[in-house]
Each structure stands twice: as structure tokens, then as C-alpha cells.
Amino acid sequence: MATPLTVNGTTHQIDLPDDVPLLWVLRDELGLTGTKYGCGVAACGACTVQIDGEAVRSCQVALADVWGPVTTIEGLGTPDALHAVQAAWVEHQVAQCGYCQSGQILQAAALLSQTPAPTDDDIDAAMSGNLCRCGTYPRIRAAIHAAAAALREG
Structure with missing residues (x-):
């Protein structure tokens, strides 16, 4: 069953196992490669995104554990202006x-x-x-x- 996931204001239906890290959902499934893989253990911060306004390490958040809308670097500003x-x-x-x-x-x-x-x-x-x-x-x-x-x- 697909999991709904809102990223940068767009809701996607993600058909992946619940334990897939958000980092890989963003990069591999949605093509949002601005979020980087660094260490894979939440020690470097390269994979930081926001979930419901809170900065989190996306390498350590499973798809099933995402609790709100996700903002990546691609969605931080607007098409007309940088944040x-x-x-x-x-x-x-x-x-x-x-x-x-x-x-x-x-x-x-x-x-x-x-x-x-x-x-x-x-x-x-x-x-x-x-x-x-x-x-x-x-x-x-x-x-x-x-x-x-x-x-x-x-």
C-alpha cells in the first residue's frame, strides 16, 4: 500500500517499504538530489531536511516515521526568491x-x-x-x- 508523503508542498504516493530511510525516498524515488548522503549515521548533517519545520537527519528517519510535511533545499525558497x-x-x-x-x-x-x-x-x-x-x-x-x-x- 502506498504511503502519502508531502514534500515541498506536493503530496506523493510512495510505494516503498516503511523502513526505507527518507533520504533514499527523496533522492532515488523523487529525484531531489539536493539532500546529500554523508555518513549514514546522522553524524555529519549533510542529509538534513525539515519535517514540519524541525531539522532532522533524513538518513535516520524511516518513511513510516515521517510525521509531517518535508522541506528540502529545493523547496526552501520560492521560484521567484531565495529564502x-x-x-x-x-x-x-x-x-x-x-x-x-x-x-x-x-x-x-x-x-x-x-x-x-x-x-x-x-x-x-x-x-x-x-x-x-x-x-x-x-x-x-x-x-x-x-x-x-x-x-x-x-
């Missing part, structure tokens, strides 16, 4: 290799939805599970502060 976090990432030239960036951006957007004016400590705590092999952490923090300011200003 404030995405725009700040570009402005601050955060990405180097870029592999971890979709997970970083989804984690940052979830942080800002709950903490509109984060401190450096808030950012460090929220982002600590998202690893960047290139070490762009100072630019990530600066971009999050810029996105927070842009979101507060409207």
Missing part, C-alpha cells in the same frame, strides 16, 4: 566545495524559525551537528546573523 538564509549564504560566499551546504542551510533556517535573534552560542549549539570539511564556520555564523537580521526586517 533569507540562502541569500545570506550567497552574500557571504559560505560554500566552498558545497557538499554540506543544503544541510547547513536547512538547519540554519530551522534555527531562525525558532530563535529570530540568535547569539553566537545559539548558532554554535544549533549547527554543531552539521560538519563542514572546508571549515567555513565563521562565514556560516556571519550568514546566519545576516539572515536573522533580514528576516526581522521583513
